[in-house]
Every structure is written in C-alpha cells, then in structure tokens.
Amino acid sequence: MHLLVVEDDPRLSRLLRRLLEEDRHVVELAMDGETGVDIATATDGIEAVVLDIGLPDISGLEVARRIRATGSDVAILMLTARDTVGDRVTGLDAGADDYLVKPFAYEELSARLRALGRRGHGSRRPEPKLIVGPITLDETSRRVTLDGKRIDLSPREFSLLECFLRHPGQTLSRDQLLDQAWPFSVAVTPNAVDAYIHYLREKLGGAGGLIETVRGVGYRLADA
C-alpha cells in the first residue's frame, strides 16, 4: 500500500517508516499537519494515512477534517495518546476510519492498515490474500507465491503487483502506477514503470503474461 505517515516525533516516524517499508509498503513521511494535508490531497495515490493527533502546527483532527473537506475518501488511521471515549469519538467524527491509542504494538497498526486496505476496495474477503490465477499475495506475511512457490520480489515490484491484484481487470495508467508504487520524493519517469513491469513479468514467469499492455494507456491484469 502507498501510505502517508504524519507524525512529528522523529524517532517514531523513522521507526514506523522502517517497519512499514520492511513490510513492502510505500511510505511518505510528513512531520507536520500542513505538509500532511498537502501530501494527502495532492494526488489520489495515497491509500491510507497514519495520522498522529498531537502535531506541532495544526492538530491531527484538523488534518483529518481538511483531508475530508477536499472530498477525499482515503483511509485515515488516527494515532493518539489520548484515550478517553470523548477523544475517540472526536477523532472518528473528524473523519478518521480507525483509531489506535499509543503505545500501540506495530503488529496491530499493521493489521489495522491491512483491514483498512481491504475495506477500501469494497470487499470484505475472509482471507487477507489477493489471488489472481496462480499468483497469490499474502497481505499479512507480505509474500508472493506463484503456484504455491514463494518468489522474491523487490519492494517496488511488490507494490506494482499489489496494485494490479487490487484492481484485477482494470486498466491502470502509468501515472496511476507511479502514484501508488513509488514514493513522491523519488523522481521517476513513466519509463521506470515499463522497466519494472518488465522485471515483474520475468519473475512471474509464465504468469507474467497476465499483465497485459494496453497500448497508449498503461497496463492491465487479466482477470483470469
């Protein structure tokens, strides 16, 4: 998933980024609320926002309201050190989809993000697995298997495949793929997408043919 972490504590944000990237998420960082709103609303590439309430400039509640005010329906998971019922209600009413009280276990944050990801795609699958044909992506273990055999993908390839598996049969433009699978801070050209699609097809072997080129637009995962 392409995630935005809005957290002002440098250690916590660094740690979250490290853990989330290990789980093959694409992570953007914002150290204050204004930057958070800017990144979250700049593109629709962001799939979920991990939002701390206590920020130095504007509160996380305000960030959530502003993001919602733009009509965005990005998933928002709020992190807060305040745990009264009133605080939770305020957070959810401000537009958050979920709420996690510090100190939380990273495992829980990770599971909640997966749940938000599933919900966001309109399906409540019993298993946190994305399956198309012989390709299986386990969202929990963050692993890809091909006919039951594990294949090793780079984080970028993983993100690209995740995008396709989330939208089977749907044509995705190069820009959409860039938004979802690359951090905004990395300067890339749409050609990079072609290069990574090429790697991905090679690693998928016979199943690589499932990723079809839609000429002049982008790519599509054949809905096997």
Next chain:
Amino acid sequence: MPDGLRDIDPRTEGERAADEADASLVRRVRRNLVLWSGLTTLVILVALATALYLAAATSLANSGTAQLEARMTQIKGLATGQRPGPDADDGNPYGFIFGQGSGTFALILDADGKPVQRPNFRIPPGLPDTQAADAARTSGRDLRTANIEQTPIRILTEPIQDGSGTTFLIQVVQDRTAEQQTLAIMLVVLLIGGLGVVVVAFGFGTVYARRALIPIRQSLANQRASLRRQRDFAADASHELRTPLTVIRSSVEYLGRHRDEPVAVVGTALEDIDDEVRHMTSIVEDLLLLARSDSGAIELERVPVDLGDVVTDGASALAKPAADRGVRVEVDAEPAVVNGDPARLRQLVMILVDNAIRHSPSGGRVGVTVQTDATGSTLTVDDDGPGIRPEDLPHVFERFYRAPGAPGGGTGLGLAIAAWIVARHGGRIAVGNRASGGASFVVQLPGSGTLPPGRPATQAADAR
C-alpha cells in the same frame, strides 16, 4: 461530515453537568436571597405603615377629643354661669351652641333626653344620639363615634346640673370628615408608596444579589477550572509519556524481527530505546518535582548564594550540548548574592540556558548576564532564535505548553519549573522578545547584592 467542522467543548459530559449544577445552585441562592430580602422588606414596611397609621389615627382622635372636652368645659361654664365663654354674648345658654371655628356644635338635652331647643333651630336628623345620652346618664361620661347621613362624627356626652338642681345632658358633636380624609389620604400614600418601595426593594435585591454572588460564581468557576487544569495536566503527562513508550515498544518489535542480525545493524533501535528511556526519565523527574511543589512538600534552603557563580557553573555544564548544536554561550556575570537554594537556582539557570540553546539556530549566541542593583539581582538569558509569538507569550510558563513549531527535546515542564523556583525565591520572571529578534528571559531575585562578611569575594573573571 460534509460541513467538516464542529465546535469542540473541552469539558467532559460530567464537567458540563457539574457546571450546570453550579449555575442552578447560584440561581437558586439568588432567587432565595431576593425573595427573602423582599419579604423582609415587605413585613417591616407593613408593620411600619400600620404603626404610622394607628399613631396618626390616635393622635387625630386625641386632638379631636381634646377639642370636644375643651368645648364641653366651656359649655358647662356657660350653663352653670361660672365661666362665661366667648360666645356667651347671645345670653342664652340653652339650645344649640356653636363654637366659633371649632368645627363643633353642642346640644343640651333635658332629663328625658329631648333637646332643649330654640324655636328657629333645626336639629340634624340622627341627633341627639340617644344611646350616647343613656350611656352618659349611667356612666357620667360617654365618648363615641358615629355616622349621621354619611357624615362621620365624634360625640362627647356629659351630664350637668344647673343651679336649680335639674339634670341636663350636654352633647358636643364634632365633624370628623377632615380627620377621616386625612387618614384616607395617608392610607393611600402608604399603600402606593409601600408598594413602590417593595418593588424597588425587589429590584435592588436582584441587582445586589447578582453582584454579591459574583465572587461566589467566580470561586466556583475557579474551582472547576482548577479541576480541569489538573485533568489536562494528567492527560498531558500521559500524552508526553505515551509517544516514547510507543517508540520503545515498536523498537522492541523491530529488534524481535531482526533477532538474528548483529547489533551493528539494528543499533539505532537500541539507541532509540536508550534515548526514549532517558527522555521519559526526565519527564517523570519533572512531573514528580511539580507534583511535590503543588503539595508544598518541597522545602527550599535559604543560604547566601552568589548567582554569578551559579550561572557560570550552570552554563559550563551545558557547554557540550551547546557545542553539539553549534551554539555559543556567553556569560557576563558579576557577583550577586541572593538568599536561596543553590541547587534550585542552578536548576533555574540550566532550564533557561538549555531552553535558549534549543531555540537557537546553529551558529547562534546565547547571552547570560547577571547584574545587581539596590533592589536585588537580575539574571537575563537571551537567544538568537526566532523569538516567541505574541500570542504564545502569556502561556510559555504553563505546564506542557508548546508553541506550534517549537523544537522538541524538552519535557515541556522546564519553564513551569523555572517559574516555580523564581516564585519560591520571592522573585519575578518575565519573558519578551528582543528588538533584534530572539527571546529574552529576565529573572529578578531580591537580595542585598553584597557579599556576607567572611566570604571571599568571587570575581566574575575568576569564575569564568
């Protein structure tokens, strides 16, 4: 939410209910106060008006009676020929006798109660009053009031005997119309005036009750606010501790994932844990200090301390963190003796200088000066930082207050502790922005400024 925003009341449900209960208590007290003061005024006024009315009525009746008695005496004198009265000129003691300008007239009745009448005189209907005549015949004197043809009168009846031994009755009658009118006017004035006074009393009662209850309302509001501050303080403290806890917990999870990797690879997670534990320790220490200061459990030493020494010492203890940030700390301290607690004063200096260092840009300068004058010693800590926004100035000494965008690293309690230390030393602390930019903290401590005898003078130059 389509409209996006909504007001957030910082009070909890319970606090709102408590505030509402306070307000209704105040309203009830005010209503009772007004009601009781109004009723008291009313009762006093009714008693006063009644007394006044009765006194006036009695006084008028007495003077009327006195007039009747004077007339009676005069007529008796005329009748018995002992004392000629002013209207004895008509030479006839019988019949109607009018007192000149006295508002009275008299009848003389024979033994049977029949008026002894001159032929051309008409006796008003209802007179003579036979009951009064009968009563006077038996008791020797009768005074009563009556109405004849709606005219109120007062009648005094007494028997006399003329020279021949015949018993007559003299009935002196007085018109009480004027007297009644006076009393009626008085009654109206008392009723209207009294009503007005009661209304005004209720009005003033309301105003004064409102005014009298202001301090009570304020006291209630202060109590409530103090409770809220305590709650916020606890919430802030838990907030400040939860983020480091999260870092520690996540770091441990991270280490758990990488349990087979060498420490060199995962070392930052260990450093993070170490840093956060230190940070939490300083927060907990500060919290403990403030909690104990709130309960008054901290005794301060009172010994002569050279503030110049303290400043030099404290600043040099912060030399390393200052150097790490590329900030220069310049001390210009003259010997300044104050009565105080050396450890707390050192803590005060450390807090202010550390704060200045953290807000200074790299290459910046922190200036620390100590000066003395007749009233005491002044410690000034200036920095080259961005200064403090005017709207934040009133809050910088509040616990856990952080201006938006303020650099992290502190516990959020330092300046609150600094303010407490200064207050306990009987001094003043102020904060402002320098004309050249940057914040300036000024601490004034009372003290003679001179060294106590027997103590070697410390030179500012040596101390540096």
